[in-house]
Amino acid sequence: DAGITQSPRHKVTETGTPVTLRCHQTENHRYMYWYRQDPGHGLRLIHYSYGVKDTDKGEVSDGYSVSRSKTEDFLLTLESATSSQTSVYFCAITSGTDQPQHFGDGTRLSIL
């Protein structure tokens, strides 16, 4: 299995607080992605990275920011969490876009 770890696995927080989710990989893959999964919507891309300090927006990027200061770590930040950001968040990595992605186990985030 690809070495990809998400932390925390579960988090409950209050509206208006900042939240940071971490994705850590040991595969030295160039590409990293953050998705959210909600019933009826499948997987929706939030942000992705195609190299250190190289990131771009996905289809649901509003309210989220990312950073990638080194190959192995990709951070997703909710600057001021809202209840609509309650979701399961998945990180994925790949060595190239003709290759499959490998997914972490997800972070279940509840914002009250």
Place this chain on the structure above:
Amino acid sequence: GDSVTQMEGPVTLSEEAFLTINCTYTATGYPSLFWYVQYPGEGLQLLLKATKADDKGSNKGFEATYRKETTSFHLEKGSVQVSDSAVYFCALSEHSGTYKYIFGTGTRLKVLA
């Protein structure tokens, strides 16, 4: 833009029944195609892939053929088991310089003993 459409679920089958989950796509160029499976509480796992027209991906008794003429990548299995109960996602990777993957909304499969 590119898109993936897969059949609505849930699909409920008896053990040993034949499974088909339909997936069609729209894409510019020649995407790679994937099927993923997700078990409760887990992330998505790659089930199979195909990278060019007429390629057949296969794994654990599941098969799918990349049909460029019908822009389809239907998932099939000849005899399902209770342990195959999960959500299945069809996906493509764009080869247009955007580095993105597009996923279908998922099809839930329930297999009854």
